[in-house]
Amino acid sequence: MPRPSQSPAQPQNESRKRGRIACSQCRQAKIRCGLEQIPCSRCERVGLDCSINPSYRRVSKNDKVKELEQQVQHLHEFIEHQHDGVLPVSRSSRGSSVRNSADPYHTGTINYDPSPQSSVSHSAIAPKTGHIDPPPNQQDAATRVLGRITIPQKQTRAMFATYFKHYHHFLxxxxxxxxxxxxxxxxxxxxxxxxxxxxxQLRSDEDLLSRLAPELNQRLWTTLATSPVSLATVQAMLLLSCWPLPNVRLWTDKSWILSNLAMNTSIQLGMHRPGSEIGYSKETLSLTRGDIADRACTWFASVALCQSLSVDLGHGPTAHFDDWTVRAVCEGSSFDDIPSELRHSLMIERTNHDALLLLSKDAQSPFGVPTGDNGFDIIWECERRFDELLSTLESQLSLTNRLDLQHARLHIQCIYFLYDEDNSLRLPGLLRAYSTASDIVNTILSDETSHDVLPYAPLRVVRIIFNAALVIFRILHSTCAAGLDYKGGRLLFNAAAFSMRQLSVLQKDKDQPLRASEMLRAFWRAAERNPSMSSQAPKLHIKSRLGASLAYDCLLLFRNKSSDNRARGPDAPTQNNQAPTGELSQNTLSPISNELPDPIFLPAVPPTDLDLSIFPEGILSISPNIDMTDTLWLQDIGYPAFPDIEVWQR
Known part of the structure; x- marks a missing residue:
């Protein structure tokens, strides 16, 4: 469309030009430049290099910061490689050289080599890695650096030997x-x-892990955000999911998220299709039979670990257990070179997955479990499947896999807590849960290797023992305890609390196993001060976490009671450690109208002057190292937060 002609009265400004141009420094700073001569008054005063460039464009601070960060990162890599005797390589040359080599840790088009040895010369490329090794004389002098952490190579060799001796067989x-x-x-x-x-468990430097944790956590999320996915990244995520860093807290524990990310990344890299990786890669990559086995083991471990963590958190069944590779491993029809520890773990988690899937298919309530007698029949069928698996693998299971299988059975049996007490099938189911919980503790006590295994076991073993102890605690302090050996149960409970301390990490601050162990002891002392608990049937206010609802319910009790004590304050006027009348009556009210509350939530009303108050202030003072400003600090043993719901449903 033609432009309208300019009015004759409008002044002709096309030929006018700016008579003054600001210098580059003032244009960058967005400051009015009084440029009459070079240098201008501002540059002369500040001491800047004054110049005039009509084509100059401002550089944003974000771009400059990113450029500086890249320079610092390059210098950091240069220093690290100088220690290792290897010069840093640019991103483009590093990517091309690695992807064209026989490196199973990087994606690429697969040239499958059926021979056990790689066709690539060992003098040029390290076996199965595709990375150039530094000369032997420079390897010995290398020092590994991560942020502010510096470890000589001699010590790292000893640590790797420790890992493969004590930790490797778990994963x-x-x-x-x-x-x-x-x-x-x-x-x-x-x-x-x-x-x-x-x-x-490094006794020579107990502070090393505490100093290393923040540096490694930053490296983890930086790698996930900026680097391409690889086999090594998946393996690192699995290690940190199995043995989380000790500084993780309530809002920072991402073990389940990491395990899910590792499982989905394995699918993206084609690890679930051994021998067919060509459809999941872009570049040429040569893999030996051993390399493909490593990728398959990583895939199976990610599936098993993701399902086990999902059970701990009460999230139900995960996907991918119908994959043909998982079925082949569980049925023993393929993958003969898979370690038996991993094969048994996958079989246990597959049975666990099928049991939870069976429950979820017939669920008729928002709690995810079937209602009525149909629910009891399904739970019984799930128990039978675990019994069959135990009879099949009993003589072959390791200590940790035996605990995993018993805990999977206990998780299903804990669903009996979710049903009303008026059903005659509930009590036998709860007693079977008590028997399974006792078997878990007895398995640890009777195993001759438990003393050498527990200190290095994955953190999930802490949750297994913790859940078993809670079942013993709730059953013995309820109407279900009739006919049970109370003294024997107390010994098992104390043994569970002691066993959890063996899994503690050597560091200055108390970690999750220590805090969980002290919490169990506080529970027992509180129950002995409140004998009215034994006259009530066990009930739960949290019922949406399947078999994990019991643990969440007990943690909710601690959260509420600690919040009440802080709200009352240490100087609140009390008599014999009793709450004021107004607060006592308020806490005694049930969240459900016209119904008695769970007895464990009831503060004691002593008929005499004896101190029978549940959870007095002294009991809650568990550790000076706990941050009491976090109202949910007691969930730091590994469970996520509770929703703040004012009305708890059945």
Whole structure:
């Protein structure tokens, strides 16, 4: 469309030009430039290099900061590689050289080599890694650096030896024959993840893990956000999901998220299709039969770990257990080179998955479980499946896999807590849950290797023992305890609390196992001060977490009681540690109208002057290292937060 002609009365400004141009420094600072001569008054006063460039464009601070960050990162990598005797490589050349090599840790088009040995010369490329190893004389002098953490290579070699001796058999996804230098040049994240696991029981430097944790956590999320996914990244996520860093708290524990991310990343890399990785890669990559086995083991471990953590949190069944590779491993029809520890773990979690899936299909309530007698029949069928699996694998199971199988059975049996007490089938189910919980503790006590295994076991074992102890606690302090050996149950409970302390990490601050152990002792002392609990049937206010609802319900009690004590204050006027009348009557009210509350939530009303108040202030003072400003600090043993719901439904 033609432009309208300019009015003759309008002044002609096309030929006018700016008579003054600001200098580059003033234009960058967005300051009016009094440029009469070079340098201008501002540049002369500040001491800047004054120049005039009509084509100059301002540079934003964000771009400048990013450029500086890249320079710092390049210098940091240069220093690290100088320690290792290897010069840093640019991103483009590093990517092309690695992807065209025989490195199973990077994605690429797969040229499957059926021979057990790689066709690539060992003198040029490290076996199964595709990374150039530094010369032997420079390897010995290397020092590993992560942020402010510096460890000589001699110590890292000892830590890798510790990892493969004490931790590897729990999660057999790494290759023990590879050197620590090979792992370092393959993936810095995987290298330091192994170091973090190996230092959990390091007595020579108990503060190392506490100093390493924030640096490794930053490296983890930076790698996930900026680097391409690889086999080494998946393996690092699995290690940190199995043995979380000790500084994780209520809002920072992302073990289940990491395990899910590792499982989905494995699918993206084609690990669930051994021998067919060509459809999941872009570049050429040569893999040996051993490399493909490593990828398959990582895939199976991610599926099993994700399901086990999902059970701990009460999230129900996860996906991918119908995959043909998982079925083949569980049925023993393929993958003969898979370690038996991993195969048994996958079989247990598959049975667990099928049981939870059976419950969810017939669920007729918002709590995710079937209602009526149909629910009891399904739970009984699930128990039978676990009994069959136990009879099949009983003589082959390791200590941790035996505990996993017993805990999977206990998780199903804890669903009996979700039903009303007027059903005659509920009591036998709760007694079977008590028997299973007792078997878990007895398994630890009777196993001759438990003293050597527990200190290095995954953190999930803490939750297994914790849940078993809670079942013993709730059954013995209820009407279900008739005919049970109270003294024997108390011994099992104390043994469980002691066993959890063995899994504690050596560091200055108390970690999750220590806090959970002290919480159990506080529960028992509180129950002995409140004998009215034994006259009531066990009820739960939280019922939406399947078998994990019991643990969440007990943690809710601690949260509410600690909040009440802080609201009352340490100087509140009380007599014999009793709450004021107004508060006592308020706490005694049930959240459900016209119904008695759960007895464990009732503060005691002593008929005499005896102190029978549940959870007095002295009991709640568990540890000076706990941050009492967090009202949910007691859930730091590994469980997420509760929703703040004012009305608890049945």
């Amino acid at each position: 057999p996804i790494l290759e023990p024959t590879r050197t620590e230098a090979t792992y370092y040049h393959t993936s810095v994240l995987l290298f330091w993840s192994v170091i973090a696991v190996a230092t959990r």
